[in-house]
Amino acid sequence: MLDVAKAANVSVATVSAVINGSAPVSPELRSRIEEAIQVIGYKRNAIARSLKLGTTRTVGLMVADITNPFFTDVVAVIQDVLHRAGYAVMLCCNDEDVEMQDEQIELLIDRSVDGLIIAPAGDDETLKRIIAGANLPTVLIDRLLDGIDTDAVVLDNRRAVHDATLYMLGLGHRRIGYISGSLETSTGRERLAGYKAALEAAKLPYEDDLVRIGNFREKDAYKATMQLLTSTERPSAIFSANNLMVIGVMKTIRDIGLKCPEDVSVASFDDFPWADVFQPHLTTIAQPVQAIGEQAAQLILDRLSGKSPAAPRRLVLQGRLMIRESCRPVSLTPRAIA
Amino acid sequence: MLDVAKAANVSVATVSAVINGSAPVSPELRSRIEEAIQVIGYKRNAIARSLKLGTTRTVGLMVADITNPFFTDVVAVIQDVLHRAGYAVMLCCNDEDVEMQDEQIELLIDRSVDGLIIAPAGDDETLKRIIAGANLPTVLIDRLLDGIDTDAVVLDNRRAVHDATLYMLGLGHRRIGYISGSLETSTGRERLAGYKAALEAAKLPYEDDLVRIGNFREKDAYKATMQLLTSTERPSAIFSANNLMVIGVMKTIRDIGLKCPEDVSVASFDDFPWADVFQPHLTTIAQPVQAIGEQAAQLILDRLSGKSPAAPRRLVLQGRLMIRESCRPVSLTPRAIA
DNA sequence: TTGTACGCGTTATCAC
DNA sequence: GTGATAACGCGTACAA
DSSP states (O other): OOHHHHHTOOOOHHHHHHHOOOOOOOOOHHHHHHHHHHHHHHOHHHHHHHHSSSSOOOEEEEOTTSSHHHHHHHHHHHHHHHHTTTTEEEEOOOOOOOHHHHHHHHHHHHHOOEEEEOOSSOOOOOHHHHHHHHTTOEEEEEEEEEOOOEEEEEEEEHHHHHHHHHHHHTOOOOOEEEEEEESHHHHHHHHHHHHHHHHHHOOOOOOGGGEEEEETTTTHHHHHHHHHTTSSSOOOEEEEESSHHHHHHHHHHHHTTTTTTOOEEEEEOOOOOTTSSSSSSOOOEOOOOHHHHHHHHHHHHHHHTTOSSHHOOOOOOOOOEOOOOOOOOOSSSOOOOO | OOHHHHHSOOOHHHHHHHHTSOOOOOHHHHHHHHHHHHHHTOOHHHHHHHHHOOOOOOEEEEEOOOSSSHHHHHHHHHHHHHHHHHOOEEEOTTTTTTHHHHHHHHHHHTOOOOEEEEEEEEOOHHHHHHHHHHHOOOOEEESSTTOOOOEEEEEEEEHHHHHHHHHHTTTTTTOEEEOOOTSSSHHHHHHHHHHHHHHHHEEEEEEEEGGGEETTTTHHHHHHHHHHHSSSSSSEEEEESSHHHHHHHHHHHHTTTOOTTTTEEEEESSSSSTTTOOOOOOOOEEOOHHHHHHHHHHHHHHHTTEEEEEEEOEEEEOOEEEOOOSSGGGGGOOOOOO
């Protein structure tokens, strides 16, 4: 900038005024400066600017698992919206690992991001302390944190699973296996609560034997399903609490020599783009990923520009049950082999 | 830092020495300073540090489409490796949009990233000028840029498609439709070249009618396949040049009332985690995503630490043909309807 | 309207 | 072994 000032025979203050339009500058000087900028190929240094202004125009985005298509879609939308608003996004994913998560959030804060968008891996005390301590605009997505009261956009998980379970119940299923996500997450807890609520509404008992923890991962779900399907009284249907796990569920069914939906009905949280192309066409709960991403980005943008109300805003969106062909009436399902 | 210095009754220089271990400090002063740091809750400002040191310990990662599971996996690995090395990653995805891409790369450079990892959307002159002008450590992944001679890790696309085509040829298929990616990308061109080479090896003519451009997107591939499948002499097999497009291919087949592999065989570039769980089990070319991500991260890390050789390193990995059930011998395929 | 000078928080260089 | 001080590049009072 000094070079530009010299070349144009003006002071740095004037150059700065031209670049930022922060003060009126006479046309002749303006054009002389603009030319000098071209010639020198000057580019303003964002680091120095950040140091002075105390803002980086960067937001940290941390999700538990970017390999999960749900998060991928949300991240893509967020990045897009934020980019259009002139913000860069720093991405971290921790593979659902709570310790890694703490490290990463520190890294983000250390880099002086202006705000944080987080889909936390677990309800971790350290994480919560760090977030509270950072005192940054924060929006939680997908998963809430107990005791952290910030902007957030989440799904009505309870209701979505409640409805899906009711649907399976309506098909006559009485023993519905449930592969749960980690109960350390709000989604894990809320989805399970929806399952329980539906059972209760149908005046059916809740059986511990029918629910297994799959931690939102394919591998764990595989094992969990294996236990369910090889138990003495095999369930006639299985609900998977997310997309990754349903693949594990299907693998188990295949490995055990069963067929879906002939032998066991399956439904799952999270939709797939290919769900109605490959067999069996999976019945799923579709999340409004586009809306989730857009809302989250907008929430942080509003906070950043100071035009949010003081009170945190909590957006709750609804899922949509996509009924396809992976669930069939229990009357068409052969009785479980003891 | 000034506060810490005051509290501990030392100079800022000494505090800095303690924090960075850049100079020997007497034990008593050291402990006094460390205590002050604790009490004040001091954290070193990375922005100021960057300004002084000229390094941000951040690398920019730009991929054409993070929604594509292939890129997602690679991004996840890169982020992981880089994080462990103390680097943050700034992510940009441009939805295969060349103009957006230019904007984003500018944004990244503007933020003073230390290095760049790029899977370019297209072979764009502006992009190349920007990259060359930035003079930053750069590694290209997946897709090469004509005339840009940097570190890179790519697949042997030509050979992979060549082998896959040969496989289909070996099944007796003579009219193999080819849904191509954008020819603006090196992967688009190389994969098509592999197809042509296989045809030539089999002494079969290359027919323009059989190849359609799908631009790596599901929608375009849908239309392209529709043209192929409704033409007077329908191909008995189709190869899709990536994962997103094969979904479009399958949708067309379904919508037209055909069956895979009964009526038309299908194979595709890029593997899916669920490929052997849902029907038809897709025959694909699996890319070593883990290795690609690790190598790319390592290349940039080496460059950043200055221990790379001056000459750019170009890593070429091999794909693996996963033969499953979506291709069958042409003798079992009913003759195309005129 | 324009220029000067200072401060943002670090680190490196040099005296002591 | 420790302290003073000059950069890093920018924005902005304040003075002219």
